[in-house]
Amino acid sequence: MKEKLFSWLNRSLDPNTAIGVATYADTVNAVCLKKQSDQWMVHSSHSVNVSE
Numbered sequence: 001m002k003e004k005l006f007s008w009l010n011r012s013l014d015p016n017t018a019i020g021v022a023t024y025a026d027t028v029n030a031v032c033l034k035k036q037s038d039q040w041m042v043h044s045s046h047s048v049n050v051s052e
Helices: 002-009
Strands: 017-023 027-036 039-049
Touching: none
Parallel strands: none
Antiparallel strands: 017 027, 027 039
């Protein structure tokens, strides 16, 4: 699971990029936001199901 998530997060970031991560009991979600014209827009997102 962590390989999928960290490979997605491993990108060169600039000041106009923000990454958010949310963890739940069975899912980890990540979102990449890019600033365009003074507004934050969702650039991409990724979700990974977690199982024992």
